[in-house]
Amino acid sequence: MPEQQQSMIWMRPEQARVGRPAERSRVEITTAALKVADREGLEAVSMRRVAAALGTGAASLYRYVATRDDLLDLMTDSVAGEYDLPAPSGDWQADLLAIAHQARRIMRRHPWLPTLVITRPTLGPHGIGLLEQVLDVLADHPAEPARKLEAFALLNALTALFVQNELAATGPDTGRQFRYLQHVASAGDHPRITALLAAIPSGDKPRDRFDAVLAGALTSVLGG
Numbered sequence: 001m002p003e004q005q006q007s008m009i010w011m012r013p014e015q016a017r018v019g020r021p022a023e024r025s026r027v028e029i030t031t032a033a034l035k036v037a038d039r040e041g042l043e044a045v046s047m048r049r050v051a052a053a054l055g056t057g058a059a060s061l062y063r064y065v066a067t068r069d070d071l072l073d074l075m076t077d078s079v080a081g082e083y084d085l086p087a088p089s090g091d092w093q094a095d096l097l098a099i100a101h102q103a104r105r106i107m108r109r110h111p112w113l114p115t116l117v118i119t120r121p122t123l124g125p126h127g128i129g130l131l132e133q134v135l136d137v138l139a140d141h142p143a144e145p146a147r148k149l150e151a152f153a154l155l156n157a158l159t160a161l162f163v164q165n166e167l168a169a170t171g172p173d174t175g176r177q178f179r180y181l182q183h184v185a186s187a188g189d190h191p192r193i194t195a196l197l198a199a200i201p202s203g204d205k206p207r208d209r210f211d212a213v214l215a216g217a218l219t220s221v222l223g224g
Contacts, residue, residue: 010077010124024054024064030074034110037075042112045071069120076116077124082106085133092222095137095213096151100129100159100214103168107163114160114167121156142223151221158214 014026032053037045047068051058065071083102088095107113116122123131134152141148185194 008073009065009073010064010126014064022058024056026064026074027078028060028063029054029071030078033071033075034078035099037112038110042115045075045112047071048106071120072116072120073124073149075125076120076122077111078128079106079110079113080130082109083133085129085131088137088139092137092141093218096134096155096218097211097214099134099137100210103156103159104163104210107160108166111163111167114164116166117160121153138222140206142224147222151218154217155214156218161212162213 010024029050032044033050035051036049045068046058046060047061047065050071053063054061065074083106085099102177107117131152135148136149138148143151181193181197184190185197188194208217
């Protein structure tokens with residue numbers, strides 16, 4: 001495999017060393033890709049589609065971005081620049097939950113992001129800044145360094161799973177699935193499901209368990 005495809009895109013020159021002078025930038029290309037993904041979904045993001053959004057041919061983008069994977073990495077890292085990272089307060093759990101709430105909002109603004117966070121987590125310049133913030137928050141925590149890295153990964157992955165579930169709950173299939181659960185419950189062959197649905201008041205809104213679940217998981221990884 002060529003060295004260009006083995007290294008992260010941020011370790012390579014902004015533009016191929018040969019050819020005409022630069023007409024585009026990675027930022028410009030990434031911005032176009034983000035607009036496509038936000039509007040049409042991740043599946044719509046291709047070199048050809050992004051090039052069309054920029055009014056050029058796909059071949060010209062390869063001077064700046066070697067593969068679609070590079071493009072996805074650029075997109076993931078770009079939205080990591082949307083965090084506001086204040087100085088740590090001294091309460092590590094509150095600070096990590098505040099970061100997680102920001103992540104949740106960012107992922108809801110970019111519904112394609114949770115899939116990438118789960119399937120191909122990426123650390124670019126903005127992601128490194130976020131990791132540094134988490135390590136700063138945990139600077140006085142007695143957990144081992146490896147545990148702190150696990151906490152960072154867990155925070156991102158759990159938040160992505162929560163947002164995926166939230167987005168699915170507002171999707172068109174939610175009503176169908178609930179009606180099937182009601183059908184199963186009424187048949188009486190699965191008494192625990194029947195009892196579960198009977199215990200949920202009609203129209204009751206489920207509690208938001210985000211903080212409790214995330215705090216429990218982080219405490220489990222880090223201790224105290």
